Amino acid sequence: MSSLLIVNIKTIYGIQSEPLPLKKGAAMSVVDTLDNAYLLTEGDRISGFGPMSEVPDRADKILDATGRLVLPSWCDSHTHIVYARGREGEYVSRLRGLSYEEIARQGGGILNSAAVLRSTPEDQLYRSAADRLQEVISMGTGAIEIKSGYGLDTESEIKMLRVIRRLRDESPATVRATFLGAHAVPAQYRDDRTKYISLLTDEMIPMVAGEGLAEYCDVFCDRGFFTVEETDTILRAAARYGLKPKIHANELANSGGVQVGIANNAISVDHLEMIGEEEIMALKNSDTIPTVLPSCSFFLNIHYAPARKMIDEGLGLAIATDFNPGSSPSGNIPLLMALACNNMRLLPSEAFNAVTINGAHAMELGQTHGSITAGKIANLIITKPLPSLDYMVYSFGSSHIDKVVLRGKLVN
Ligand code: NIG
Ligand code: FE
Numbered sequence: 001m002s003s004l005l006i007v008n009i010k011t012i013y014g015i016q017s018e019p020l021p022l023k024k025g026a027a028m029s030v031v032d033t034l035d036n037a038y039l040l041t042e043g044d045r046i047s048g049f050g051p052m053s054e055v056p057d058r059a060d061k062i063l064d065a066t067g068r069l070v071l072p073s074w075c076d077s078h079t080h081i082v083y084a085r086g087r088e089g090e091y092v093s094r095l096r097g098l099s100y101e102e103i104a105r106q107g108g109g110i111l112n113s114a115a116v117l118r119s120t121p122e123d124q125l126y127r128s129a130a131d132r133l134q135e136v137i138s139m140g141t142g143a144i145e146i147k148s149g150y151g152l153d154t155e156s157e158i159k160m161l162r163v164i165r166r167l168r169d170e171s172p173a174t175v176r177a178t179f180l181g182a183h184a185v186p187a188q189y190r191d192d193r194t195k196y197i198s199l200l201t202d203e204m205i206p207m208v209a210g211e212g213l214a215e216y217c218d219v220f221c222d223r224g225f226f227t228v229e230e231t232d233t234i235l236r237a238a239a240r241y242g243l244k245p246k247i248h249a250n251e252l253a254n255s256g257g258v259q260v261g262i263a264n265n266a267i268s269v270d271h272l273e274m275i276g277e278e279e280i281m282a283l284k285n286s287d288t289i290p291t292v293l294p295s296c297s298f299f300l301n302i303h304y305a306p307a308r309k310m311i312d313e314g315l316g317l318a319i320a321t322d323f324n325p326g327s328s329p330s331g332n333i334p335l336l337m338a339l340a341c342n343n344m345r346l347l348p349s350e351a352f353n354a355v356t357i358n359g360a361h362a363m364e365l366g367q368t369h370g371s372i373t374a375g376k377i378a379n380l381i382i383t384k385p386l387p388s389l390d391y392m393v394y395s396f397g398s399s400h401i402d403k404v405v406l407r408g409k410l411v412n
Helices: 025-029 088-095 100-105 110-118 122-138 154-170 193-210 228-240 257-263 277-284 294-300 307-312 333-344 348-355 357-361 389-394
Strands: 003-013 033-042 045-051 061-064 068-072 074-076 141-147 174-182 216-221 244-249 268-271 289-292 380-385 401-406
Touching: 003 380, 025 307, 025 348, 068 389, 074 348, 074 357, 088 100, 110 154, 122 141, 122 154, 122 401, 154 174, 154 193, 174 193, 174 228, 193 228, 216 228, 216 257, 228 244, 228 257, 244 257, 257 268, 257 277, 277 307, 289 307, 294 333, 307 333, 333 348, 333 389, 348 357, 348 389
Parallel strands: 003 061, 003 068, 074 141, 141 174, 174 216, 216 244, 244 268, 268 289
Antiparallel strands: 003 033, 033 045, 068 380, 380 401
């Protein structure tokens, strides 16, 4: 088993002595650190860390990290990185005054992405998604959830999920797959929505589960997309096939998405721009993880989710990029942390926990990812020389990451 020893680390961030549950409320601002430290990996795991006074005397490879920080790699629990083409034309239309919902009603948006994806060969889709995955890895992402949802027919949804499986098999990053056939109602079902819901519940979900292509089932439960009742029907069918809910809720309206997610034991409910007091209370009485997506608010120029209030009320949040061609064409987590701090008034330490350990929990990877813990997967970021995590978030837009280690191996 090959070992990697990182020495003279200025500060290690995100230490946990053992795998711990979701960080909630005031605990979200606590990040355990160690100065002047070493970290040792063996095979694909972290085998130990400690002060330089106790550094081991050998390893297969030694890296000097003088002046640098070592962090656990990011855990991005909500993305849509498999898509055929960008939608920069719609972006310009929005700048000219159209809204995201107006574009969707005119057959743009998700339906636009679906039309292009259906005619794109699987291998070409794989190559563009693999390039995006490589890009986010170089920006520090080590575990990522990826959704289907730009196929919207059985064959194309399966094609997307096979691309995600290939990314999982061929990338050093940890990949979790989510079936999002309920992303939008295709135009030919507009007058017979029940028929599309039946296609989802009776054909797509059984096939996806039968081929073992996804862990989770998502529904875009929101105004103009899927209703609470439709969401409930889809999630119940998914549960019968062992697919757990992670859903889009309350982005465009306060439409009951949070409650239907909780009622179906969702792992997470994501977006939450339009939630109120009632949703916060419901989340407090549940194990469902609220996940907020600040780059979507930035890019669509919509409300930010009330993340400050949620933490002050004692909730534990995950933050994810939502990397997708329509509402967040970016997978840059350091920039995302700056958006969360500046626009949601989070502290850098809170943003850090939200994109590491809490993001890991939002993918059910909390036992193996998201912190510097002996025995966890050795997914690490080594920064350029840098004073602190606060500095990293403060100096937004700069590229602070020097090296990324995934499963114990340097990947860039
Ligand atoms: O999370 N809101 C629904 N789905 C994506 C956007 C999809 C798209 O516009 O292509 C999101 O924002
Ligand atoms: Fe999304």
